Amino acid sequence: MTAAVEFQSVSRHFGHGPDTVKAVDAVDLRIAEGSFFAMLGPSGSGKTTCLRLISGFEQPTAGAIRIFGQDVSAIPPNRRNVNTVFQDYALFPHMSVRDNVAYGLMVKGMARAPRHAKADEMLHLVQLGGYGDRKPSQLSGGQRQRVALARALVNEPRVLLLDEPLGALDLKLREAMQDELKALQKRLGITFVFVTHDQNEALSMADSLAVFNQGRIAQIGTPAEIYAKPRTRFVADFVGSSNLLPPALTQTLGGPAKWSSLRPEHLMFAESGPITGTVLAHRYLGAATRVIVKAGETEIAALVPSGQPLPEPGRTTAIAFAPHHLHVMEEN
């Protein structure tokens, strides 16, 4: 099967000589058709540049980009059957909501009546039926987000690109939109490529995700794979929170001399265990309490569900865990 989007050692460098910024550095990537793909990474990691390479707003310095098997290096953005939901939504302030949504159809030359009918249908799909006559300035942030979504989807793109679309929304709305986006993607069957720096968002929505770091992909996989088996310290730390154990400590726990990762929720306090240390502090999180233990040079966090007894700060305690939860990574 051809991939919806394929990167073949794609690079995008800015500047020349010693000042060159390698925003995207020899990235290989295959995004399966019909999947919800997330690009996750801190700011400046190259994920947004990758998205702009797909939409055509950036051109690769090297490498080839294929969309459904076709090389798009010579194709400008307006001729790519790909649409973007912009981070700031980029709605046209001088047009009504209906005209915003119908814009893509208008520039393709569709007559007014059918394009307005189709725009209204799309507005209905994003639960904004009846808002067509308003101006974008009269809508809330969440509503603008939906208009931007409808405006991109009305063109029936083969790939929908979303650039941190939920970043400006408050927590409740963001969670509601996450569910809606996911449901919409399932229903339409369009490939979604979603850029975010929020690991919860990426884990909960994506079918597969790529973790970006410094212009390169640190790891690609399903959310469960990446959470359970991070390949590097960066991934372990960025996706979820993790205790990173140096090679020496891994060895005392029976592993090879490599870095390993232990998730805080897999740790228990016990009478005896492989790790012992002094309790430094508690941090109350509501559903659980995070207990920080100093074991030698390493600080280890354990997550204790609410209602369970907590070791007092200053006490010496042992930490136990099921051996299969110790994940050994590739780094020495």
Place this chain on the structure above:
Amino acid sequence: MTSSAILPERGLADRLTAFFWRRPRVFLALLLTPPLLWLGLVYLGSLFALLWQSFYSIDEFTGMVKPEFTLKTYSELFRPANFDVIFRTLVMASAVTLGAAILAFPIAYFAARFARGRWKAVFYLGVMLPLWSSYLVKVYAWKLILAKEGIITWATGLTHSSGILNALLSLPVIGGNSLSTSYIGMFLVFVYVWIPYMILPMQAALERVPASMLEAAQDLGATRAQTFRTVILPLALPGIIAGSIFTFSLTMGDYIIPQIVGNSANFIGMAVYQLQGTAGNIPLAAAFSMVPILIMLVYLTLAKRAGAFDAL
């Protein structure tokens, strides 16, 4: 050490700050009174006094102003000869505005979209520099440039393109003996003198259009031309209108350029200048100055109806 919850007062400045904090309206009133006095009384007052004069008329025998309300002066204004003056000025002002807008757009677009750092400084300097020298000096300089013995005639002779210049000058109405005595020359000087007033508001308007808006248009399938027509132009329109108000009204009121460059045909500004000076017909001069004001009001109403200010 314990410290008081309230810091000590340090004199008059603190007392004034406290006073204005309690009475913000007093502060606003103090701030606004001088400019309102100037704008309201001195400026608008004298403007209305002038316009009032246009409803008086002049006694044809004594040459004195009769302070009685009449529309006689206005009927005089629309005599064919005066109507020609108004029409000529209107056409010139429209042409200058259009020419300035077309020339200014690429410059403003470059400055708003691409110029950064040093290039931005070069842009502002380049646009403002002509404003630093005297208006009269610039106009006389242009007269020399456009003259029959000037550099343009010389350059066309050198490049064997005198034919083009002569063809241009042999055009009916806008042509003439030389560029400096033709409407073409006057148009060039007007555009040169007023173009900074078109570029600056245009650039400010274009700067406010986010880059993502242009990308969104392209992303949705628009060509460059479609993006320009449906997104850039409508969003830049308030700036273009603001700039055109400057170029249009400045051209309408100018009385120096038509005197120095051109075929000495009369323009509104020149008519006002002559009527209030040598002719001493203040009422007719006042009636003439009503014309640009009315035209501007009509223009702004039309612009508003066309939705030029919707994006403000």
